[in-house]
Amino acid sequence: MSTTTRPTIWVAYGPTGVVGTVRKDDDGYTVMMAGAAASAGTYPTMEIAKRALHARMRPGSDWPQFREH
Template sequence: MSTTETHHTLWVAYGPSGVVGSIRKDEDGYTVTMAGADTTAGTYPTMEVAKSALHSRMTPGSDWPQFREH
């Protein structure tokens, strides 16, 4: 019997007024979900691309969010 261990990592993105979204790492890549959304905004091959994708979905002119691992 073999066991497969899956690690999921979560980063929460914070803007000036609170949480704006999150990025979850799993075997498929880095999945972006915006705060309050019912669906994901996509899965990306790297963390940097996912961060850029999340930022691009924020209000135009928004500062870069702060990402904290949870």
């Protein structure tokens, strides 16, 4: 009998709205920027994924707010 883990998603909000998401699954934490066709990578920890998402935002952007959904 196998166990399937349901993915957890955090939505990242900047001052103008949604800037991206981080999805936790069996492979790690996958970053998807808003409007992108492909992921920005999968990372081993949530903190690294958050930093990767922020690094892909417009230079000088404030740290986004992450909300679990």
